Amino acid sequence: MSKVIGIVSEGPTDYLVLKSVIDKITGEENRYLPLQPEADMMGRYGNGWKGVWKWCKETVPLDVIMDSIQPRIDVIVIQMDGDVIRKEKEVHCLCESTTCAEKGKEFPLYCEQAAARMCPIEIPCNSHSDEIEDIINHGKHVLDETINMPDKSRIIVTIPCDSTDAWIVAAYDDFENIEKIEDPWRSIIAKGKYYHDVRVRGDKKSINTYNVFAEHLVDNWDLVTDKCYSAKLLEQEITKVFI
């Protein structure tokens, strides 16, 4: 039966991809709610990975919110790309190997040292390997720890590696270890004016382009889950909750 699914994503193209993929996995036309954090007074944390993380921190109490509005929200899918684990210091703030006088004092996203680019964290973080499984586990751990909710069985965190664009590439091409290729948008999709006959407008991820990509992704989803562990994991978790 069709469900109400909230999606907290880094951006609109991720939202579009997730919507199509979840419909494919569930075999239903579900209703989706694009959930967005409010930006602060300086326009920060309203989108991107920081927005997603902030949403997890500040949307409380999540269980009450999910159940208190009719139509009720059945599941919330939260997406943060794996490149965040690769590139951003803040998500390693609480890792075992991190040594910082400010550690644990403040929510890492709002740390003034990080904002002032004085963060002592070294990347890659010594607490994890660069294996896809470890990157995903750490990303899930960071968000899971932030979400203040006793029962998280209706929350699905997905960490596409290196980003949702890797799933698109996996649907079209046969690269080895596609999840390990950094920034597949720049390095593969947007390298030329066309990607598999689909017009790609410079560096801009347009909705129209992604509508075409999402359709192809869904048509080749089995291929994608064979190539991408992050996609397989999402499929398993969606199936567990829904079917």
Added chain:
Amino acid sequence: MEDMKITEISIQNFKSLYNVSFEPGKLNVFIGANGSGKSSVLEAVGVLSAAMTDRVNTNSLQRKGVRLSTSALYKSKFSSILKESKTVYLAIKWCKEENAYEYATHLTVPTDDDSWKYFAESVTCNGEKIYGRSNASSAQMNNKVGYYTISEALSGRDYVEAGKYVADYGIYQPDTLTLRGTVPDPIQVNPIGLNGGRLAEAMSDLFYENDGDLMFGSMFMEDVLELIDWAAEFKVSKPKKSILNPGVPSTQQIIEFRDKYLKDTAAFTGYDASEGALYVLFMLALAMHKKTPKMFAIDSFDHALNPRLAKKVTELFSNIVIQQNKTVFMTTHNPLVLDGLDLTNDDIRLFTTDRNKDGHVEIRRVQVSEELLGLKQPLSRLWINGLLGGVPELL
């Protein structure tokens, strides 16, 4: 005696409303992204009102503020529909005391002239057919005229009352120039035009004194003035040189304001007043005037209102609408309007309009639990954050 209450409206094959129904309260607020079908809902109710109590043609639709489309565009034209239905289906259910009534009609859109034709029309009471006709009926009937108000079978008190309740429905879209009195209202209905024409005349019926207090409809004048915080007084008078430049076109009666920061001699008219004040007076007059329709719509309720003022006006407006047993459908894009809605009151209902994968409009009632209300989460925030739906998906 219990008032009649509309319990359900169903619409099929009208513009983007392929198959929707909803259960309205007295005050019904529709929120949704631009182009999500909010105005089409108001228009469908307009066609329904015309069909039930009159006939459907260019003239009757214009009087109700329904945008005139080409014949082809009145019907749903979704590419996903393989076999188009011939007719637009509209139905309304209501109850009165113990009885449940339904009026339903199938209409074909105009082809040779501007008249919609009745393919079928029926009225039931508690599930029993009281009146019905269809193209297959043997009786000679004019298929361009609705028979609800003509049929002998529907001359009973409850049917007449329901007909009157629905008949004067109009979609109000106040417009600043019309409210200022500088341009005539293209759709002047009594007592206030759909664009706000003759507001001054309608307002003049609402002033009276009660036990030493000056009243405006059911409100103390003092309370109305709190909404227009710069005004010391407003009244209806004749235009004169001292308050309105003779070069400015004017209506026979005008609204005259005094500003509390200006000298008493510096009165002025709606032409020079803040547009927000005119919109507030328009909304209040529409809700309170005895002769305004029992059922009506307002497209973009919040137009020209500061968010906090919009919230306050929403609170007052909804209370008056319920008191007066009116049924109002309105659209808004202002989150603060939602904060003026008391969703614990079942007469006040909030709906979202969204387009599904095929572009068909879906209407959903939003209800919020006591627990969440207790957490003081403003509806405006829940809406902006996407939790209620009714937002653009990809922005």
